[in-house]
Amino acid sequence: MKRRAAWISAPVLLAAAAAGLLVWSPWSPSSPALTLAEAENKLLKQYAGKIESSAQTGELYEMRLRTDTGLYAVRLSAEDGQVESIERLEAVKVPPPEIVSREAVKVRLEQREGLRVQRLELDTPDGGATRLYVAEVTNSSGERRSLEIDAYTGDILTDREAQPSDAGGDKGTPGTPGAPDEEGPAATPPDLPGQPQARLLSEDEAKAAAAAALNVQASAVEDTDAELRRQEDGQAYYLVDVELKNGREAEVQINAVSGAMLTITWDEDDPKPEKSGKDDPEREDRSED
Numbered sequence: 001m002k003r004r005a006a007w008i009s010a011p012v013l014l015a016a017a018a019a020g021l022l023v024w025s026p027w028s029p030s031s032p033a034l035t036l037a038e039a040e041n042k043l044l045k046q047y048a049g050k051i052e053s054s055a056q057t058g059e060l061y062e063m064r065l066r067t068d069t070g071l072y073a074v075r076l077s078a079e080d081g082q083v084e085s086i087e088r089l090e091a092v093k094v095p096p097p098e099i100v101s102r103e104a105v106k107v108r109l110e111q112r113e114g115l116r117v118q119r120l121e122l123d124t125p126d127g128g129a130t131r132l133y134v135a136e137v138t139n140s141s142g143e144r145r146s147l148e149i150d151a152y153t154g155d156i157l158t159d160r161e162a163q164p165s166d167a168g169g170d171k172g173t174p175g176t177p178g179a180p181d182e183e184g185p186a187a188t189p190p191d192l193p194g195q196p197q198a199r200l201l202s203e204d205e206a207k208a209a210a211a212a213a214l215n216v217q218a219s220a221v222e223d224t225d226a227e228l229r230r231q232e233d234g235q236a237y238y239l240v241d242v243e244l245k246n247g248r249e250a251e252v253q254i255n256a257v258s259g260a261m262l263t264i265t266w267d268e269d270d271p272k273p274e275k276s277g278k279d280d281p282e283r284e285d286r287s288e289d
Contacts, residue, residue: 033079036061042081043074046215060084068092069260086264094258097199100154105133108154109147114140122151136162152199200228200256206238210252213261220244228256237262 034042039061040051049067056062061076071090076083099122106117119136131151138144144162149155201209203226211221223243230236236256243249253262 034061034081039063039076039078039081043076043083046083047072047074064089069258083264084266086261088260088262091255091260091262097152099131099151100133102133105135105149105154109135109137118144132157200236201238201254201259203228203238205259206240206254206256207242209254209259209261210238210240210242213252213254213264214242214250216244220246226254 052064054063133149135147146162148158206226207224225241238254240252249267
């Protein structure tokens with residue numbers, strides 16, 4: 001009789017244990033440490049803009065952030081609000097910078113006492129990245145000078161004594177490269193494209209833009225590396241690898257003309273930042289993002 005009671009009680013105990021595990025469920029996913037509203041506020045403290053949509057997908061919050069530079073897809077950790085990746089979906093169209101007209105450059109030069117413009121051409125010395133006016137002038141003493149002028153500002157960049165090789169062509173026919181300047185419309189240089197080429201950022205400027213996009217202080221950066229690339233449509237951008245002193249690494253894509261951030265991708269193998277006891281926890285959290 002006792003053996004039979006033991007056999008009956010065993011299934012009862014197993015059923016009770018199973019019911020307890022269903023109620024406790026230690027393996028079931030816990031609620032996120034941050035609510036959706038808290039994650040949105042954390043993102044807006046890091047990037048100024050307007051959140052157009054947000055939702056939770058697994059352990060991540062996915063949001064659409066509209067800023068002055070475009071629309072971005074942002075993925076944040078639901079545990080601590082850490083930004084995992086940012087990708088620009090739409091860009092705000094920025095009009096290309098305007099080139100100072102040839103006539104305006106000529107007027108500026110001849111406003112200098114004693115200068116007379118003999119030749120003035122628009123040049124592309126590095127294949128399209130920058131635009132320069134190349135001028136040959138004579139001063140009041142009759143000395144010939146060769147000038148390079150910023151086509152976007154009209155500022156003189158270089159001023160040197162003209163060499164015979166600076167003449168650039170036949171001087172007998174007005175309006176051709178190398179000929180004395182005459183009144184009337186100038187001949188259009190053969191290499192002048194329909195749209196002016198904008199000045200590209202330097203590597204240091206791209207690195208500074210990447211640090212600003214990550215919202216970290218320069219003192220928090222261990223090392224950076226910038227590489228200039230071009231998309232299939234010809235758009236130039238920098239791919240900047242940023243290594244922070246806390247061990248995290250990010251790859252930031254920067255528009256090489258405007259300096260706008262295109263994408264941010266954090267290394268998935270990076271360690272999670274440790275909790276900080278500093279007086280400004282929000283600033284510390286962001287410096288480790």
